[in-house]
Amino acid sequence: MQPVRRTSLIAQVTEQLRAEIRSGRWAVGSRIPTEPELTELTGTGRNTVREAVQALVHAGMLERRQGSGTYVISTSSLGGTLSEYFADAQQRDLLELRQALDTTAARLAATRRDETDIATLRRLLEDRTRFWDNDFDAAIEADVQIHRAIVVASHNAVYLEFYDSLLPVIAAGIRFRSEQDGATYHDEHAELVQAVVDGDPDRAGRVANCFLDSLMAEYRTLDTNSE
Structure with missing residues (x-):
């Protein structure tokens, strides 16, 4: 500035x-x-x-x-309004929405990513892995930013505006699940990033969908155990 x-x-x-x-x-x-x-x-x-x-x-x-x-918390005043709405939404509903959004974004990113997007994704993946055992907050931030970077790589401004309004609840969900079960999902994130980097939209969409499927299954297990 x-x-x-x-x-x-x-x-x-x-x-x-x-x-x-x-x-x-x-x-x-x-x-x-x-x-x-x-x-x-x-x-x-x-x-x-x-x-x-x-x-x-x-x-x-x-x-x-x-x-x-x-x-x-948002890139626009509209996003702020959406963020407030999403903050009160059920986790199941948010995961189902993410399954649609993340899968499509991964496919688009694999088709449209450029060298800057690739460098960003590789750096964030490295940060996530490096920070996981010694700086949990930084690792969670890198995790969130990986998913956002994939949407950025889709080069769809409307998509990004909407996804940004979800980021606070996405971050909260990632933190909660990581604290509950201790799962790192290193391999899943690495596979997703590599599919985007390789420019393989079918594989990127499939990996993203499988990853969200596993999160949904985990949510159901945690929800059942809490009853």
């Missing part, structure tokens, strides 16, 4: 923050820079930055978390 002119400062800073989110430089689920950092980046005062951040909180794009920071 660049220092802004001293006119309509709050609006300008708000638009710069929005641009960082929409571009993906601040990914859904990630924590944005602190107020002092944003003050330095934009060349504006702390009150201006605070008001700009608050505007995006009201728009449903950011969320303040006490003692942790401010996080991206």
Whole structure:
């Protein structure tokens, strides 16, 4: 970001923050820079930055978390509304929706991915594996970003907008399942990424579908045991 002119400062800073989110430089689920950092980046005062951040909180794009920071929860105000709706949805319904979304996204990604997409997927897969045993939070974040990166590789902006609204509940579901059964799913993620990288849409769709099938089966088992 660049220092802004001293006119309509709050609006300008708000638009710069929005641009960082929409571009993906601040990914859904990630924590944005602190107020002092944003003050330095934009060349504006702390009150201006605070008001700009608050505007995006009201728009449903950011969320303040006490003692942790401010996080991206959507790439648009519409996505924020959808995120609120999905937050109250049943896990079974969300998994069934993901099965449709992730399978189609994997097929599209295998057809349309470019070298940047491939590099991103390989890096995220490496991060997920490397962090799993020593930085669980980072591993979960990498896991979530792998699934998002596949949607990014589909090069369908509408698809990505909708999927981003699901990311907070997807992240919560991944964390919950990992804490419950300790399964790593390293092989499944590696196979999915490789199918996309290889440009094999049939295999990518099949792997994604099988992976979500296994998650659905696991959900049914956990749901039965909780009764």
